[in-house]
Amino acid sequence: MTKSERHRRMRGRNYALVAVLFSLVILFFVVTLVKLGSN
């Protein structure tokens, strides 16, 4: 595998991780609102 190909795959994994983490932030924020609203 070439260096540029390895970097491309690493970049792809990093973008995916950012997307997952950002989605979790949004999800836990919404869950907090729901939990607070039910009390």
Next chain:
Amino acid sequence: MTDTSIGTAAEGTSARVVDFVALLKPRVMSLVLFSGLAGLLVAPGELHPVLAFVALLCIAVGAGASGAINMWYEHDIDRLMSRTKLRPIPQGRIDPATALGFGVALAVAAVVVMGLVVNFVAAGVLALTIGFYVFVYTMWLKRRTPQNIVIGGAAGAFPPVVGWTAVTGDVTVVPLLLFAIIFLWTPPHFWALALYRSADYARAGVPMMPVVAGAAATKRQMLLYTLLLAPAALSPWLIGFSGWLYGAGVAVLSAAFIGHVVLVLRDTTHAAARRMFGFSILYLFLLFALLVVDHFVVAG
């Protein structure tokens, strides 16, 4: 290292995002998720849609985590079977330790989030499901006994129970019936696959029923489990939980399932087993779809 190298240790940098997705066994996950969704939808009580989404996410992630840990443990035999040799670990795109870490992290996260966001009973059943699949099925039974998928099938039968307990917080008769349906469905489903993949399993040293007892004995046991499955599948209707739509639909589906087994019994090639394997997946999808539709349209 090249992309085409098989069985070499990965450097951890060649994995693509799709390889990590493949570790989660997305096709298995879809059936797990669907049965979990059905359990959640037909359970009595209310669950906020956001919390229901989190519960389903935890079921999906838990199932995926089990798949990743399973691929870590079985990478030595996966490289020997044509069905599994293209998986990321045998192909050298993900190293086993990375897969294990990925699976364990997801499993812990799924159980903890389920407990904190939904309820601790659902989290407990989810943890039991993952533990059963990893320790009982994968590590203990699979390489030791032809009853591996009979007992291990319990792991695949838990998701509707998890979905149900996410709403109710307890386990009653109906989720146990849903458990029984998948439990009895698993042997004919898996043995249909094992019949036409028996050479693969034999090469890997996995004592699947057709490898140990032969095709004829396997087919007789498939018929037995399918005959037991039919009344179990009808049980939600028999106890009055589901209405006529579910009862009639499942009666037709079960008759077709029995018909497929009879064809497998008479078949000397693997064509009928292949058809039956495909139909068995459709059977379970339609059964749970009928359960949900009946619940909202007829019984509800």
